[in-house]
Amino acid sequence: MEKFITITSTYVPLPIENVDTDQIIPARFLKATTRDGFGDNLFADWRYDKEGKPKADFILNNSTYSGEVLVAGKNFGSGSSREHAAWAIGGYGFKVVVSSFFADIFRNNALNNGILPVVVSDSFLAELFESSNVNPQSTVTVNLIEQTITNNETGKSESFEINSYKKDCLLRGLDDIDFLLSNKDKIEEYERNRPYTY
């Protein structure tokens, strides 16, 4: 996993609420057996028409907007537990997703793939949409060490939550499996002493 420290980037605004995992990556694209290639089908049904041609009115097809940060409406990533949604977002090139609310499983999956979900207040989110509306080249800065996000158009900052374990993993580019594998003795000890064994 790549290390994450600080990002300053333009961003892609997606002011839609309740974007679910079936929208992020429709089920018909889940048949792959590797983690690669999902980025091409991120938001496929919004992005392409029946013939597979890009739909001009969808934000990812609008070259004025780009960047490593996706800014989305409230309750992003609800629905299925499929990690393919995180692979699609990462595969497309996003390193950060900003919203005022994330579905639990999505948040976990994102972190497990080195994508940082940043929860901001509703008003901060609304201002981000507003800034990009006025100036598509607006940028945000996400600083993981300080745990802050800044709207560089308005200069306003907010701090965000992340537990220190996950923060450490992201900063060092380590994943949970590395951690668990280093912890086998404890697991075996638990198995010997557990309160009830099935």
Added chain:
Amino acid sequence: MSTIENISQNNQKGRTLFDKVWDAHVVATVEDGPTQLYIDRHLCHEVTSPQAFAGLRERGIKVFRPNQTILTADHNIPTMGQDKPIRDEVSRFQVDTLARNAKDFGLTYYGLKNTKNGIVHVIGPENGYTQPGMTIVCGDSHTSTHGAFGAIAFGIGTSEVEMVLSSQCVLQTRPKTMRINFEGKLNEGVSSKDMALYMIWKLTMGGATGYFVEYAGEAIRNLSMEERMTLCNLSIEMGARGGLIAPDDTTFNYLKDREFAPKGEKWDEALAYWKTLKSDDEAAFDKEITFDASEIKQMITYGTNPGMGMPIDDTIPTLEEIEPSGKISFEKSLNYMGFKAGEKLEGKSIDYVFLGSCTNGRIEDFRIFTNYIKGKKKANNVTAWLVPGSWQVRKQIKEEGLDKVLEDAGFELREPGCSACLAMNDDKVPAGMYAVSTSNRNFEGRQGQGARTILASPLVAAAAAVNGKITIP
């Protein structure tokens, strides 16, 4: 509906059912980090596992506890002609990959044509693999189904599948607890599917995010095991990590003598432990909600998330009734469905009916459906897909002669699998068509590109199938 929040946080005298099961599985707690939780049972299917097995190969490691994982093929498979090779090349490759992984890593695999094959959340319970007090995970969000037995069961992503395979553990933050009480009795013809759609409508689709829910109250006690599974299955649709119900005699009677259930002395031992699995009277929940079960009517959905539900004879909300920040999504959703704000849906003509999925693909669902259509005929304008949740369900349908009744009414029974629940196989609802479905998600494109899904109970689906339109059964 009444809500109490944060009842006395410092009341530590009692423990909830969730606390008891969770605490019994804590291996370690990472400082200012997640809990390392031990997993008793792991269920695996073809779609969310290949990358996890690939990960094990890359790291050069084996499965840590091969006896605690079972594999089944369900998401991708055709529901006709399962004795022939799968035609869709990519699906076939995914199923073959699962079989190969089972072989390479020495795991139990219920592949096509195996009598134990079926949807992962149907076969776990019906074989007694799911038991009270366990932790159960699967790379599918509806793993919450198994909570009906008093287990902590939840969906995980592929990285976590890899964690379980390599260490029999996952890392989780401890969720908050919520109790939802259904007091009083359900009305005739109202099912646990209606309870679930009612609850998600009232609490909204993000309403239980961050919580693990315990269902309690008179109406819950009166539910059969299968109805409890339907309710727990849908917990995830209001954002909950999972839902669970304290085990009782209904649970124990269901499990007794099932293949993987403990036998003889072991059964007595298990029973003694399982009977301790309930919330103490003094236990405090972070949130507690109470519904009056007698107020629940038969429900349908009109929009593109399960929270957009209403009683069948109600009307879709008007734009004024929607909060400002939700207006765009609401209009987008109605536009997709081809419905108007304020409109009534009763009497609307429909095109497809889907009976199946891990929500409502069990034997009781087929009994209810068959009982309604008995002596009637399928409407000519309706294409119906009746898909049992497993081969055992299908076998039982035949043993009870339900297939004959269905056939006489113009229906055809298909072979088991997830089928139109997520339309990864050929069972896709064409664009613009309306499907009344007993599954769990009405998301845009879930049942096929452009497909319009109306979620309902098996009874409401049966009425739609014979009347060709949305009606009150």
